[in-house]
Amino acid sequence: MNREQVRQVPSGYLMLVVLAVVQVSLGYINLKMILAGNVSGMIIAGVASLVAVIGWVGFFMVHPNEAKVLQLFGKYVGTAHDQGLKWANPFYSKTAVSTRIRNFESGKLKVNDSRGSPIEIAAVVVWKVFDTAEALFEVDDYEEFVQIQSESALRNLSTTYPYEPHEGEGTALRSHPAEIAQALRDEIQDRLEQAGVTVIEARISHLAYAPEIANAMLRRQQASAIIAARTQIVAGAVGMVEMALDQLKEKGVVELDEERKAAMVSNLLVVLCGEETTKPVVNTGSLYN
Helix, strand or coil, rough: CCCCCCCCCCCCHHHHHHHHHHHHHHHHHHHHHHHHHHHHHHHHHHHHHHHHHHHHHHEEECCCEEEEEEEEECCCEECCCCCCEECCCEEEEEEEEEECEEEEEEECCCEEECCEEEEEEEEEEEEEEEEEHHHHCCCCCCHHHHHHHHHHHHHHCCCCCCCCCCCCEEEEEEEHHHHHHHHHHHHHHHHHHHHHHEEEEEEEEEEECCCCHHHHHHHHHHHHHHHHHHHHHEEEEEEEEHHHHHHHHHHHHCCCCCCHHHHHHHHHHHHHHHHCCCCCCCHHHHHHH
């Protein structure tokens, strides 16, 4: 496995001055050899001038948040990170690798959750290269590798958790976004470690039931919401009826036998649990008898 080796290279500005002085001096010497008719001197000066020209090939620029991977005839010799104009062996090949923070959004994947329900899911992944040697030499195309492995990790995560929680269940895709984001980041990082890439953040950007079951799931959610609301209403109504009976008995407002208590409880529950506003009916028959 190739690990990054930081290589310090000379400043390009100093070498620029040195090569310029050498080039001018060799040009002057070559001119003197030509005027003097010294053939051997001209050959030596010409070869030296050629070497100086080759030296100009060694200049390269390192931009902010960029690194240059240096190779000598296919052998990795180090990575230059210092910004600015630099100079290295003219025979080094210099490959630029961006170390900037990058992100991409996966396509909408259609997968089954842990219960087998078809869902649509997509994610945003924020990443950067931390080891330029591994990024270039351990995988064929590290950008494509990041995208494919991220989508694979997202697909695997989707089959591990349910879309939404039910009774007795814990983490779910819809109800625990922070836990799901952390689990997704960890899984993607495990897959990208060998490519010299670090995952800064990964989060779900799209989550929905597949169209063919969306209506059925919506009806189930509505039914669950109605049941939960009714349960709360009934619990509250029973408490209010119990409180009313206790206060009537405590203050001695009226004495009720069991039959009248049952009728009162029935009427109160109808009033408290009914969806529509109740209309009272005043029983005045006893006033005229």
